[in-house]
Each structure stands twice: as C-alpha cells, then as structure tokens.
Amino acid sequence: MVVAIAIVHVRDLFTASMLFAIYSLISAGLFVVLDAGDVALTEAAVGAGISTLLFLATLTMVDRREAPPNSSARHHWLALAVVGITGAFLVYATLDLPEFGDATSPAQAHVGSQYIASTYDDMGIPNMVAAVLASYRSIDTLGEGFVILTAGLAVYALLSVPATRRRRRNGMGHRHE
C-alpha cells in the first residue's frame, strides 16, 4: 500500500513503472497467502512482467517526467473529496459483507463446492482452477481470447501508421534525476 501511494505520488515515470512492478509482485505474494496459486503466477508473469514491459516501451516514446501540477489546489481537494466520499460509502458497505474466510459465506455456499467435489471425476486433473478455466468454462476462455485478439488488432491499427510520422522525442535519455 505504501508502494501504491508512492506510485501515484512520484513524478518520474520510470520510477513509477518500477514501483508498479514491485507492487504487482507484492500483490502476487498476497494472492499466494490467499490460496490463489494460479492467480499469483499469472499476476507475477503478466502484471509484473508484461505490464512493466509495456509501460517501459511507452516511456521510450513519451516524456519521462510528469508535468508539475498546474491546476489549482482546489482541484485536488475536490478529487480527494470525491474519493473520500466513495471510500466512506464502500467501507460502510463492507460491514454488510460476510466475515473474511467464513466457510459458510454465500460465495462458498453455491456452485463452488460442487466444482470442488466433481472436478476430478469429470476431468481427471487435480488442478481445479485449470479444469474450470479450460473445460467447464472453456467458451468464456475463448471469449477472453477474442478480447486479446481485438486488443492486439487495436494496438496494431494504432501503431502501424506510416513511418514518416513516427519519430522519437528529441532529448530522450539526457534527463537525469
């Protein structure tokens, strides 16, 4: 969480990217603690790896420094107020949520236990997350594939403009902190 605050606070975008990778790695560790091994692997590989790569690739093409805030302090207080009110409502809402780790909470009471009970008989593989992802919900995973394909096409469409329009910003790499 300290890292999260630092990400928003720091103005050097390179530092922010590195902090973002650290943050992803910490959240991957948290996922391990919360029994989500597969999610932790994905977060470490995709969140800490590919996201950071994307941010760094972008940084080679844009200014490394974020501009100092030129909007008034009132603007920031307004943002802080909106965020604070939202957060207060959400904290109020959490009081209605089931206790953390409660085995009888609504999230556990429905189909989850059926999947746990029948996965091995149906699929013959011990990893339930993989079984649900690739077998029970394979059509959803196919949809995910379409989303990624669409995103890839969009990125390609955006960046495949004529090379004459593409140029690096002058002075990159001459900035030091």
Next chain:
Amino acid sequence: MTVILSYFNYWVVVLLMMIGFYGVIAHGNMDKKLMSLGLFQTSVFIMFISAGKVIGGATPILRDGVALHSNPLPHVLILTAIVVGVATTAVGLALAVRIQEAYGTIEDDLIGDPSHEPEEP
C-alpha cells in the same frame, strides 16, 4: 478486535481503490492515469480473491491429505480479468503513444497548448 480482523482485507481493498481512483482523477499524465487504473484493478482482484478464501483452506489443487479448499471460481474469474486488464492497458498505452505523436505531449492540460505542438521534422 475480531471485527477489525475480519474486515481488514476489505478495508485494505477500499484504500487501494481510493488511491487508484485519486490517481485517475487528479493526474493529467495519461501514463500515470493508466497505472492508477491498474492499482484500482488490482484492488478489485484482491477483493474477489478474499471472497473465495476459506480460513484453513488450501490452494484448490486436489492432493492427498487436504480436505478443505478455497473456492476456485473467483480464481478463474480473476485469472481472466488479469489478462484482459493487460490487454486494455496495452490499448491505452498505444493510444497514449499516438497522442504523443500527434500533440507532442500526453498531459491532459497541455494538449491544444500551442507551445507544445510538435515541431515538424
């Protein structure tokens, strides 16, 4: 004390979400906005994984000697969400690069500012 412990995870999630939300609103830099959006996103992930956690449970992989598993369904959902999140981040960053090329800046406030128009090569 019990109340604090049982809701601590949710409150951390709310705080992370607030930090991300503030970053999206208050920062004009698009790269920073996307990072804040990532923070926001991760808070939601942690929320879902917390909902699936059972105290004393184990990772949902069947093996000998383990009877109680955490709920695998939120894990599957979040696995998909992480990958889709990176895809959207990639599109957002590509847009930022194009805006940089067209306007010479990715600061909200400086777009349209004549002093920051890109000089013609």
